[in-house]
Amino acid sequence: MTGSGSGPLLELEGVSRVYGDEVQVHALREVSLEVHAGDFLSIIGPSGSGKSTMLGLLGCLDLPSSGTIRIDGQDVASLDDAGRSALRGNSIGFVFQQFHLIPHLSAVGNVEAALLYRGLRPSARRERALDALDRVGLAGRASHRPVQMSGGEQQRVAIARAIVTAPLMILADEPTGALDSANTSQVLDIFRDLRSDERAVVMVTHDLNVAATTDRTISMRDGRIVADDARGPDR
């Protein structure tokens, strides 16, 4: 899966998100942002700054109250549920703070879940899932259930699930938030390795040390972008 030419992978244009009807909460105000293939960026900010709202919108899990979001050139608001689901499945890979693995499935079963309903034969699906697990160094744990694995291992399974569909963009929500320092550096190493010219990696974090490992840091406060610092790839 590759981006459509030279345009941005992801484009936010004057995007606002308001929750509630009577008492309105402005979670995001008039945000504009472009994310290009090859970007390795972090979004930082204190609690309530709009990071999570931003992530939901970037990941096509939510729709803006106003403004336009384009993913790979496609206006998200114009798609129906099936279209947005397809876009999520094909173009976006999620990694969550709480790993969010399906508890009754094995590691490889969790990775395979991202490949379901695509017309793949079960053997081909399994092969791709095992490949992805191999890339995060967990080929030997394929048949283990989440409860049988450490936090770091679970997060690596989640990363394998995010990359198995070869998405245009990986969205990570505090990917190291629930990990100790050893596992944190291991997971960050993996994210660094995921950087490629065809793909963008977006990490939401409140940890400045984590943000410092990325090439570009977007700071948020009160629903607005207050800084967009590009450090360049050879920092």
Next chain:
Amino acid sequence: MTRFVDLLSVAWAGLTARKSRTLLIMLGPIVGVAAMVGAVGLTESAKGDLKAKLAQLGTSLIVAQAGGAFGQQTPTLPDDAVVRAAAIPTVAGAAATSELSGIVAIPTVGSKDFFAAFPVPVQAADTALPQVLEVPMSEGRWLDQADLDDHARSAVLGAGLAKQYGYLRGEIRTIRLNQTDYGVVGVLGTVQLDPGLDNAVFITEWSAKNDFGSGGDPTTLYVRSRDGRTRATASALPTAVNLGGSNSVSTKIPSDALQASAQADKTLQQTALFAGLLALAVGGLGIANVMSISVIQRSTEIGIRRAVGHTRSQIAAQFLLEALFVGVLGGLIGAALGAGIVFTISAIAHWVVVLAYRQMPIWIGLAIGVSVVAGLSPSIKAARLEPLATLRLG
């Protein structure tokens, strides 16, 4: 196709991941179908031996007798009753007997008083009688055309009489009817539908006329109708046999009494069927409840699946298919359980097992229907869950 296989495997994995919960919601369909299969099976099996006997004997035999006019001694049917009966299109075969009265029979093997003499019913019978009765010979042969042609004094014993006489297999035996000796050529098997024939001696029509001065008019007509046309044949028979005659003709279907006693207790059966339906309905409510709770418990899983690209309809289908599996498995297990109960109790009570195989698919289908309907609301609820709300970002 592979997408459907994906769906099946996802639903199956969802069910097998929580075995005790799955078993719990399966109880409704299991108990419901088991109750229905068991109820009908047990009430039918209790009459199973009668049913089996009925199936063996058939329900197509009709017995016609002359009603007789007032004052007439032995009412008889017209001479050509068999021919008339056979002319009815729904008749497969007919044979007549003519009862001779006041004949004393003495069983002999040379000695006169081998056995006490007593009057036995003597019947002049057609050569086709065993075929029409569908009763095989238990010994030897029946009266045949050669006996008629040769004016042979041949006799056949009824099964009961043969036993009374102590008739032995293959024994050469004679029987003295009034003053005339007859050679016993065979023993007729037991006639379950007309036990009166078991104690009779059968001789040819010629013998009856020649030795006992019988007029030869039949007293009883045995008619075998074609399958499923017994009642129509029975109602057509009196007119056909007696057209132009003075006697009335009465018909009876001897299997009717047997059939009545073989009827299962319908009230009991319906009560149990109703209980089964009730169990299914309550089971359906259980499925709906437990699945609704399950959707809440599995909201994170639903959120994850939505995040990796599964659509709302795929989520709904996943849960609906789980409900379908519950219905199919519960129905099958219930049917097996019900059948097991019927087999066990029948074995203990020495009943002949009768299972309602034809109704089982209907009951299992009912269990599936109830499960799917019960799963409908939870499935829609699952599909409507907002992934963002279930994934707790940030």
